[in-house]
Amino acid sequence: MTTPTTLAEFHTALAGATGPDEAARAGAQERNGQLTKPPGALGRLEDLAIWYAAWRGDARPRINSPQVLIFAGNHGVASRGVSAFPPEVTVQMVANFAHGGAAINQLSALAGAKMSVHPIDLETPTADFTQGPAMSEAEVMAAIAVGWEAVDPDADLLVVGEMGIGNTTSAAAVAHALLSGEPSDWTGRGTGVDDAGIALKTQVVSDGLKANPGAANDPLQALRCLGGRELAAMAGAIARARLRHIPVILDGFICTAAAATLESAVPGALDHAVAGHGSAEQAHRRLLEHLDKEPLLQLGLRLGEGSGAALAIQILRGAIACHSDMATFAEAGVAGG
Numbered sequence: 001m002t003t004p005t006t007l008a009e010f011h012t013a014l015a016g017a018t019g020p021d022e023a024a025r026a027g028a029q030e031r032n033g034q035l036t037k038p039p040g041a042l043g044r045l046e047d048l049a050i051w052y053a054a055w056r057g058d059a060r061p062r063i064n065s066p067q068v069l070i071f072a073g074n075h076g077v078a079s080r081g082v083s084a085f086p087p088e089v090t091v092q093m094v095a096n097f098a099h100g101g102a103a104i105n106q107l108s109a110l111a112g113a114k115m116s117v118h119p120i121d122l123e124t125p126t127a128d129f130t131q132g133p134a135m136s137e138a139e140v141m142a143a144i145a146v147g148w149e150a151v152d153p154d155a156d157l158l159v160v161g162e163m164g165i166g167n168t169t170s171a172a173a174v175a176h177a178l179l180s181g182e183p184s185d186w187t188g189r190g191t192g193v194d195d196a197g198i199a200l201k202t203q204v205v206s207d208g209l210k211a212n213p214g215a216a217n218d219p220l221q222a223l224r225c226l227g228g229r230e231l232a233a234m235a236g237a238i239a240r241a242r243l244r245h246i247p248v249i250l251d252g253f254i255c256t257a258a259a260a261t262l263e264s265a266v267p268g269a270l271d272h273a274v275a276g277h278g279s280a281e282q283a284h285r286r287l288l289e290h291l292d293k294e295p296l297l298q299l300g301l302r303l304g305e306g307s308g309a310a311l312a313i314q315i316l317r318g319a320i321a322c323h324s325d326m327a328t329f330a331e332a333g334v335a336g337g
């Protein structure tokens with residue numbers, strides 16, 4: 001499938017994606033029932049393994065090629081003072097990723113994942129969305145294409161993460177456009193703003209929705225008008241993974257807000273994704289509840305960069321190792337219950 005060039009093409013591609021392999025799911029369920037453990041004793045690991053098997057089309061799958069993609073973008077709305085850090089930190093952290101000095105470098109290496117960093121037009125921040133759309137259609141499509149094309153078609157697991165000063169405000173505005181509620185339902189401390197900072201973010205989100213009335217009833221317009229380049233790239237990568245049947249582990253609040261635009265546009269678009277962790281950003285829980293996804297880890301992380309999702313690769317590896325390599329009752333000569 002060639003890279004979509006309009007939001008309409010992107011929507012059509014996503015809507016046409018096929019579902020998981022039901023024969024592989026049935027085979028994995030059957031195998032799970034024969035493994036040397038009391039039924040259900042591996043808890044959520046059993047569900048995870050069966051979910052992964054169905055998406056990979058293999059009742060006894062392996063994880064050989066996990067991929068971690070980090071996208072970075074700058075936000076016009078950062079000029080409103082919505083972050084505890086200055087916008088230059090985005091490009092500085094990109095250099096840190098490139099030199100192996102960030103948390104995600106360590107966690108990707110531990111998980112045996114191939115990691116790459118994709119800064120997107122950092123010298124051209126998106127427009128301040130309180131004044132009108134953050135991106136034109138050409139700009140959002142260019143960012144979606146970065147994500148779409150960064151996915152290794154041969155990867156068997158994908159983590160997407162981000163870096164972008166101001167992007168918790170952008171993610172809050174996207175979430176508000178998708179799911180309504182009050183602006184304050186979606187704003188939080190981000191990199192560490194105080195109560196006055198949260199009040200400012202809430203006002204900015206409210207202003208953003210007023211300045212972009214088309215965003216509230218069209219999820220992909222919400223991504224264009226209120227999102228950022230790294231959010232659009234994450235959405236592009238997650239969509240491409242859906243078409244390639246590559247399971248995805250979602251990261252924190254910003255990643256999940258970007259992903260939620262896909263689920264709102266095409267219900268079921270995130271069936272190939274699990275939530276890696278629950279972020280300390282308060283609105284993440286609300287977003288995950290809406291998506292009906294229970295995080296695998298709850299560690300109080302609020303870093304982004306794909307860090308919580310990269311840690312959760314190890315949980316999925318544990319699930320697959322047990323599922324695919326344990327002996328059955330018959331093989332081990334163990335009496336069933």
Ligand SMILES: O=C(O)c1ccc[n+]([C@@H]2O[C@H](COP(=O)([O-])O)[C@@H](O)[C@H]2O)c1
Pocket residue numbers: 082083084085162163164165166167168169189190191192193251252253254255279280281284301302303304305
């Ligand atoms: O992943 C999360 O849930 C998360 C929560 C709070 C902050 N962050 C990271 O912090 C940056 C955004 O915070 P802020 O305060 O600049 O909006 C961005 O680079 C994110 O990766 C990430």
Ligand SMILES: Cc1cc2nc[nH]c2cc1C
Pocket residue numbers: 085089093162163164191303304305
């Ligand atoms: C230092 C720093 C590192 C980050 N990594 C992801 N978001 C970040 C935000 C800051 C401020």
